[in-house]
Amino acid sequence: AQKITQTQPGMFVQEKEAVTLDCTYDTSDQSYGLFWYKQPSSGEMIFLIYQGSYDEQNATEGRYSLNFQKARKSANLVISASQLGDSAMYFCAMREPRSAGYALNFGKGTSLLVTP
Amino acid sequence: EPEVTQTPSHQVTQMGQEVILRCVPISNHLYFYWYRQILGQKVEFLVSFYNNEISEKSEIFDDQFSVERPDGSNFTLKIRSTKLEDSAMYFCASSGGTSYTGELFFGEGSRLTVL
Numbered sequence: 001a002q003k004i005t006q007t008q009p010g011m012f013v014q015e016k017e018a019v020t021l022d023c024t025y026d027t028s029d030q031s032y033g034l035f036w037y038k039q040p041s042s043g044e045m046i047f048l049i050y051q052g053s054y055d056e057q058n059a060t061e062g063r064y065s066l067n068f069q070k071a072r073k074s075a076n077l078v079i080s081a082s083q084l085g086d087s088a089m090y091f092c093a094m095r096e097p098r099s100a101g102y103a104l105n106f107g108k109g110t111s112l113l114v115t116p
Numbered sequence: 117e118p119e120v121t122q123t124p125s126h127q128v129t130q131m132g133q134e135v136i137l138r139c140v141p142i143s144n145h146l147y148f149y150w151y152r153q154i155l156g157q158k159v160e161f162l163v164s165f166y167n168n169e170i171s172e173k174s175e176i177f178d179d180q181f182s183v184e185r186p187d188g189s190n191f192t193l194k195i196r197s198t199k200l201e202d203s204a205m206y207f208c209a210s211s212g213g214t215s216y217t218g219e220l221f222f223g224e225g226s227r228l229t230v231l
Contacts, residue, residue: 045222
């Protein structure tokens with residue numbers, strides 16, 4: 001069963017605008033962690049932001065924020081003031097405590113293109 | 117800044133050959149991982165390694181795959197007899213945490229092409 005769902009295969013946004021990348025997840029655990037990674041065309045995986053299931057505040061890291069709605073099981077990434085360098089693939093991931101190896105399970109990703 | 121390093125960055129091999137991909141995780145990290153990403157697809161979990169043994173593996177990680185930490189710094193993924201469908205980017209990652217809160221730090225990947 002799909003644990004992480006990213007429904008937007010591709011998104012466009014104009015430079016300096018904000019954009020929201022959707023992520024929904026499926027778990028029966030009460031404790032879990034949610035992550036977003038960026039993968040530019042060069043291929044590396046860059047950690048952006050983390051949200052714990054018990055965190056009461058939405059996570060923020062600079063221009064990145066995570067809109068966490070626990071009841072809806074969604075963890076959308078918001079990028080404010082988009083820059084051309086934000087063009088990349090974005091992956092949502094979840095880690096569940098039941099995972100003996102603390103592995104991250106990734107969604108299929110959203111390709112973001114920032115236009116001038 | 118500490119980082120995960122992987123070698124080689126790109127390897128081309130013939131079907132049926134053995135391949136070893138190498139990784140040097142961040143030195144004080146405890147958990148080590150291999151992931152793969154077939155071109156244009158999502159990042160898939162292969163295996164996690166802790167305390168010198170496999171702690172979890174996915175269905176992809178069959179008998180053709182093995183991992184080893186031969187010394188205190190290297191972490192290797194071996195594919196015994198490569199198949200065409202093993203062509204992918206292989207990412208090594210490490211994590212310092214022993215809980216679900218720590219992020220994974222990824223290497224830049226090793227691209228494997230099987231001909």
